[in-house]
Amino acid sequence: FTCKAWGIRATDLNQGVVYGVRTDETEMHEELCNRFDYDGVFGTALNRFCVQ
Numbered sequence: 001f002t003c004k005a006w007g008i009r010a011t012d013l014n015q016g017v018v019y020g021v022r023t024d025e026t027e028m029h030e031e032l033c034n035r036f037d038y039d040g041v042f043g044t045a046l047n048r049f050c051v052q
Contacts, residue, residue, distance in 0.1 A: 003010055026032040 002008070022033065
């Protein structure tokens, strides 16, 4: 709605912090723990880089 109202183009990546992504199986192998979702100031890491 905002894009139409203001005449801008934007993409919503529907990002959010994901809790509980670690399981007993992923804890066993370091290469399976490959997520970096959260930054304490800006939200997700991608959002922080976009703002910068």
